Amino acid sequence: MSGPEHEALESGVEGSGVEELAPDAVGAWVRGVDYVAGWRQATGALAELADALAAAGLEEPGVRLRAGAEDDGAGVVRLELTVSAARRMAKLAEVAAPHFGRAS
Structure with a gap:
């Protein structure tokens, strides 16, 4: 994928990682684009996904x-x-599919 990638939070499922915006990891900044808000939303979703994966036993x-x-x-x-x-x-996806109306 192209564009600014604010690799601000990298973690394993355990949730460890850097919790700040890394401007030097950005390809190009576009004036007026609020990258921080998107990144904050992504860090919240990342935490939810990490918790779910850990609960499912995928914390390797x-x-x-x-x-x-x-x-x-x-x-x-x-x-x-x-x-x-x-x-x-x-x-895990195969097991979950029937719960979301998807047949395998």
Whole structure:
């Protein structure tokens, strides 16, 4: 993805990480775009997702969450998984699918 990525909070599911905006991780700033608000929303969503993943047993080193902001300032949470963590998450999604009206 392109654009300013405020990698302000990088963490494993455990929730450790840096809790400040990292301006040197930005590709280009656009005047008038509120990247901080999007980043703050993303950090909140990241915390919720980290808690849910930990509750589901996916709190291994192979799970990495990063909060950032897109070109337009919208918050974004990026999820990176090792192969084994991706397979475990796929199983969790299969189990959860019927609860959300999705058939496998």
